[in-house]
Amino acid sequence: MDSLLVNNFIQKYRKELGWTQSDLARQAGLSRQLIHAVEGGRSKPGIEVALRLARALKCTVEELFPLPEEWQLQSWPGLEEGRCQLARVRDQWYAIPCGDAGSFDLADAVVEKTGTELHIQPMQPLGHLPDSVVICGCDPGLAIAARMAELESKGSARPLWRSVSSSESLRRLAAGQCHLAGVHYSGQSGSLNVEKVRAFGLPFEYDLIPFASWEQGIMVAAGNPRGIREVEDLLRDDIRFANREPGSAHYSMLEMLLAAKGRGVPAETPLTVRSHGAGAQLVASGVVDAALGLRAVARPYGLDFVPLLEGHFDLVLPRDLRSHNPVGTFLDTLASLPCRRQIAQLPGYATA
Structure with missing residues (x-):
């Protein structure tokens, strides 16, 4: 990849020393204008400038100016x-x-x-760029935790949350594309997170961190005009239903609940969504009559909710990433009383 910028880590090392650009200019015997241009990636430094910067910042030239590869x-x-x-x-x-x-x-x-x-x-x-912690998982409460963690770190640690299914979160964690993955597999007798994560076969040691429990069920229009009361109602000929993608935790929940009634998930569903919010939008707009989701997601869209199971949302953390500063900042925020109180106020939620 060709970049229009000369990549460097001058600002990172300078801020670790608590220096301004003027401070660095004095220490390195260079002009502040040159420091500004090189640090901003708009000027390629010569050998002498690179050596002066590295010596002043107490690091190597290679650490300041990594090769493109x-x-x-x-x-x-x-x-x-x-x-x-x-x-x-x-x-x-x-x-x-x-x-x-x-x-x-x-x-x-x-x-x-x-x-x-x-x-x-x-x-x-x-x-x-600030150090980031990349979090995958479909719990909307993660948005609150991410924002609080960023504020508490004063911008030095940036949480990037992406809402994807439990299975996709695990795939991305296994591929090294995120730091934390959220899962919420449920069975008739409780959480299946431990079993499902173990069966996935992650290529590293990990810990499961409890996050929250929530009400999982069916999101329906206000007043429930279609009279949807139980999971089998989703199979009625007069019901337009938005399913979740195969392999997702909500799809697995539907599969389990229907199997207990001697029924199966339809081989084809006209509409499939990949998030709670997407399903809620379709119900709110009248495109479908029902979608799987959470009470906490249904409420802001003015929807009614048919509860099915209590779900437990856990975060999967590779043990080798626990010492990564942004990860620690995020986990500290999760454990804090203000964060737990905020999340507990979401409809149908309880903190772990």
Whole structure:
């Protein structure tokens, strides 16, 4: 990937020392204007300038100015033309699509397409970006925790939450594309998270961190005009139903509940959605009569809710990432009383 910027980590090392650009200029015997241009990635330093900067910042030239192959960006699943955010998981940098179609998250890069190839152009050197913790999982309470963690860190640790199913979260965690993955598999007698994660076969040691419990069920229009009372009603000929994708936790829940009644999930469903919010939007707009989801998601859309099971949402954390500072910041926020109280106020929620 060709970049319009000269990537560097000058700002990172400078801020660790508590220096301004003027401070660095004095220590390195260079002009502040030159520091500004090189740090901003708009000027390629010569050998003498690079050596002076490295000596002043007490690091190596290689640490300040990594070779292009050492910071090459990989595309996250679903990356297309448009805007993206950049984050490092272990030693690999990823270009992550900005939220959903309605997201106005600040982007770190733009993605352009030439033929079948995507070209990722950072807007600033990677060394300017805050350390990130990438979180996958479909619990909307994660949005609250992510925002609180960012505020408490004063912007030094940036949580990037992406709402994807439990199975997809585990796939991305196994591939090294995120730091934390959320799961909420449920059985008739309680949570199946431990069994499901073990059966997935993650290629590293991990811990399960309890996050919250919630009401899982069927989101229906206000007043429940179609008279949907139980899971079998979703199979009625007069019901338009938006299913979740096979392999997702809600699809597995539907499969289990119908099997207990001697029924099976339809081989084909006219509509399939990949998030609680997408299902709620379809019900609210009258496109479908029902969709699987959470009471906490149904309420803001003015929908009624038919409870089916209590779900338990856990976070899967690879043990080698526990010492990663943004991960620790996020976990500290999760354990804090203000965060737990905020999440417990969501309809149908209880903190773990």
